[in-house]
Amino acid sequence: MGRKYVFDFDSTLTQVEALDVLAEMTLQGRIDRDDVIAQIQEITNLGIDGDISFTQSLESRIKLLKAHKEHLKPLVEELRQKISKSIASNKEFFQKFSDDIYVISCGFKEFIDPIVAEYDIPSERVYANTFKFDEEGNIVGFDETNVLATHNGKIECLKMLDLEGEVQVIGDGYSDYVMREAGIAHKFFAYTENVHREKAASNADHVAPNLDEFLFVNDLPRNLSYPKNRIKILLLENVHPVAFDNLSEDGFSVELVDRSLSEDELIERIKGVHVLGIRSKTQITPKVLDAANKLLVIGAFCIGTTQIDLDSCKKHGIVVFNAPYSNTRSVVELALGQIIMLMRFIFPRNKELHSGIWNKTASNSHEVRGKNLGIVGYGNIGKQLSVLAEAMGMRVYYYDIEDRLALGNAVKCDTLEDLLNVSDVVSLHIDDNPANKNFIGERELAQMRKGAFLINLSRGFVVDIPHLVEALKTKKLAGAAFDVYPKEPRKNGRFESELQQLDNVILTPHIGGSTEEAQRDIADFVPNKIMAYINSGNTVDAVNFPNIRLPKQVNAHRFLHIHENVPGIMARINEVLAQYDMNIIGQYLSTDSDVGYVITDLDKDYNKQVIKDLKRIEHTIKFRVLY
Numbered sequence: 037m038g039r040k041y042v043f044d045f046d047s048t049l050t051q052v053e054a055l056d057v058l059a060e061m062t063l064q065g066r067i068d069r070d071d072v073i074a075q076i077q078e079i080t081n082l083g084i085d086g087d088i089s090f091t092q093s094l095e096s097r098i099k100l101l102k103a104h105k106e107h108l109k110p111l112v113e114e115l116r117q118k119i120s121k122s123i124a125s126n127k128e129f130f131q132k133f134s135d136d137i138y139v140i141s142c143g144f145k146e147f148i149d150p151i152v153a154e155y156d157i158p159s160e161r162v163y164a165n166t167f168k169f170d171e172e173g174n175i176v177g178f179d180e181t182n183v184l185a186t187h188n189g190k191i192e193c194l195k196m197l198d199l200e201g202e203v204q205v206i207g208d209g210y211s212d213y214v215m216r217e218a219g220i221a222h223k224f225f226a227y228t229e230n231v232h233r234e235k236a237a238s239n240a241d242h243v244a245p246n247l248d249e250f251l252f253v254n255d256l257p258r259n260l261s262y263p264k265n266r267i268k269i270l271l272l273e274n275v276h277p278v279a280f281d282n283l284s285e286d287g288f289s290v291e292l293v294d295r296s297l298s299e300d301e302l303i304e305r306i307k308g309v310h311v312l313g314i315r316s317k318t319q320i321t322p323k324v325l326d327a328a329n330k331l332l333v334i335g336a337f338c339i340g341t342t343q344i345d346l347d348s349c350k351k352h353g354i355v356v357f358n359a360p361y362s363n364t365r366s367v368v369e370l371a372l373g374q375i376i377m378l379m380r381f382i383f384p385r386n387k388e389l390h391s392g393i394w395n396k397t398a399s400n401s402h403e404v405r406g407k408n409l410g411i412v413g414y415g416n417i418g419k420q421l422s423v424l425a426e427a428m429g430m431r432v433y434y435y436d437i438e439d440r441l442a443l444g445n446a447v448k449c450d451t452l453e454d455l456l457n458v459s460d461v462v463s464l465h466i467d468d469n470p471a472n473k474n475f476i477g478e479r480e481l482a483q484m485r486k487g488a489f490l491i492n493l494s495r496g497f498v499v500d501i502p503h504l505v506e507a508l509k510t511k512k513l514a515g516a517a518f519d520v521y522p523k524e525p526r527k528n529g530r531f532e533s534e535l536q537q538l539d540n541v542i543l544t545p546h547i548g549g550s551t552e553e554a555q556r557d558i559a560d561f562v563p564n565k566i567m568a569y570i571n572s573g574n575t576v577d578a579v580n581f582p583n584i585r586l587p588k589q590v591n592a593h594r595f596l597h598i599h600e601n602v603p604g605i606m607a608r609i610n611e612v613l614a615q616y617d618m619n620i621i622g623q624y625l626s627t628d629s630d631v632g633y634v635i636t637d638l639d640k641d642y643n644k645q646v647i648k649d650l651k652r653i654e655h656t657i658k659f660r661v662l663y
């Protein structure tokens with residue numbers, strides 16, 4: 037006596053309510069179409085939630101529908117395109133368990149039978165209503181003697197079936213739950229893939245956001261090793277909402293927090309989280325990582341990654357991705373704006389005018405054309421700034437510790453001192469390496485031209501602030517623009533800096549990369565990397581992990597084994613695989629000095645004990661199975 041599975045049809049096996057779709061068709065071209073459709077949907081919902089009797093709901097809808105036999109063929113065609121995603125991807129379950137699957141629906145056999153037949157559910161296991169037609173083929177009613185045309189008809193129907201074994205009901209509506217309430221079904225799974233009905237969900241034994249979850253809970257054959265809704269993603273620091281959309285649409289459970297969390301808060305929240313998304317303010321410390329019992333991947337929704345202890349992440353088998361390009365243009369545009377604002381002394385004029393002082397003067401105000409711009413750090417941002425500044429007529433000089441090719445007419449400087457000596461404006465775009473602390477200090481400031489300007493959009497700690505303040509006060513520098521600071525608040529609110537109240541100093545709250553365009557791009561870039569890793573094991577562009585681009589996994593199970601890079605591990609893994617006679621379809625390895633990442637694609641049929649043995653191999657850090 038096994039289990040029996042009773043499926044609802046509308047909004048469960050299909051994404052839609054079939055009568056609503058039929059209404060869209062029959063009412064086409066009618067002036068009151070939208071009103072009638074809204075009316076039908078309202079009646080459908082009232083019936084599903086049990087707020088009006090089902091017979092009443094059916095009668096009213098059929099009257100409004102004005103459907104004809106000829107509408108049924110295109111309706112079935114349309115429904116075929118609207119099979120619920122996770123139902124369509126788990127055909128194997130329906131085929132294997134065909135004898136145990138029933139459909140009990142208050143819809144109509146005329147459109148249910150042809151749809152479910154494709155899932156190996158024969159007409160005799162489909163319990164539903166049937167239409168009544170008049171002589172011209174118009175749908176004029178339904179068979180009133182059918183129990184499913186009556187209030188709580190599903191209870192009567194299931195009673196009559198008198199199924200043996202454990203009966204599980206899977207449906208989206210209250211009328212499905214009542215079979216459980218009446219004691220004739222043993223379990224009710226509220227199916228929320230297409231619609232979340234509170235009344236059904238709050239009464240359910242289990243809420244199944246998709247069929248994968250239902251199959252996982254029941255340990256049944258399934259298309260996905262682990263239901264995506266069970267993968268918890270925590271996104272901090274107000275990342276762009278599209279990141280939420282991208283990840284939720286792929287099926288993950290995503291939670292948003294609009295600020296960064298302190299170490300203690302994060303330790304509290306990180307348990308059970310598989311994916312963490314942050315920006316520049318959240319510190320990922322070894323303590324946080326020790327508490328992260330499920331963490332697989334961290335997405336830095338920005339460029340900088342020094343806020344993350346990358347080595348500890350690697351030791352825990354946690355892969356880190358960032359967005360190295362998305363916000364670079366935004367930073368460059370802000371730098372250009374600041375160069376002009378500084379050289380024209382716009383902010384002092386602006387401040388005066390706001391306080392009622394008209395001061396029309398050309399004194400010390402300059403065009404940027406023909407002036408020398410010194411770019412320190414000729415990377416993704418520095419290079420773009422070089423091109424655009426040159427287009428404005430500036431003469432560009434650059435300095436980088438790496439050998440970088442000059443773009444346009446930019447002139448490479450051999451030493452920082454050379455660059456500082458020659459520049460009217462110095463713009464810092466070096467990376468966030470801690471070795472760059474106080475990169476511009478007393479000596480470097482002294483090497484700058486008198487009356488020059490300094491711009492820092494890189495990281496706050498690269499400039500020695502007290503010495504900069506002195507250089508500004510003594511008029512050695514004519515102004516500065518700062519977007520980043522040695523100490524930045526974790527959330528919006530109060531901020532203090534020695535740079536406040538100084539003449540011709542532009543201060544912005546770390547918004548160089550904060551444009552709609554940049555944040556929107558990051559919200560695609562980082563989630564794509566996260567999904568590629570979670571769904572197929574790809575680590576291309578990971579910042580702390582051996583990079584590997586894997587071929588598509590076809591008809592295979594994929595074992596992902598992360599281990600400490602010590603001699604003999606590969607041999608040990610293959611020994612275990614051989615012991616279980618596993619048929620290896622492909623095997624890929626990528627290592628660095630600390631970790632090894634081996635990916636093995638295998639035939640689907642194998643003794644599951646192999647998984648336990650692979651996990652037990654000494655020096656294993658993490659192990660996952662993907663299918």
Ligand SMILES: NC(=O)c1ccc[n+]([C@@H]2O[C@H](COP(=O)([O-])OP(=O)(O)OC[C@H]3O[C@@H](n4cnc5c(N)ncnc54)[C@H](O)[C@@H]3O)[C@@H](O)[C@H]2O)c1
Binds near residue numbers: 415469
């Ligand atoms: N303000 C913002 O909102 C914002 C936005 C994006 C990036 N950033 C910061 O901007 C900086 C640059 O970003 P990127 O994408 O161009 O980085 P990048 O890694 O592409 O380029 C950095 C360049 O600096 C060079 N460099 C590093 N240390 C140096 C040193 N001591 N002397 C000379 N050159 C040195 C590197 O060789 C590299 O060419 C980073 O610090 C990043 O965190 C800030």
Ligand SMILES: O=C(O)CC[C@@H](O)C(=O)O
Binds near residue numbers: 337341
């Ligand atoms: O958006 C942020 O929090 C950081 C922006 C910038 O500093 C970066 O590292 O990309």
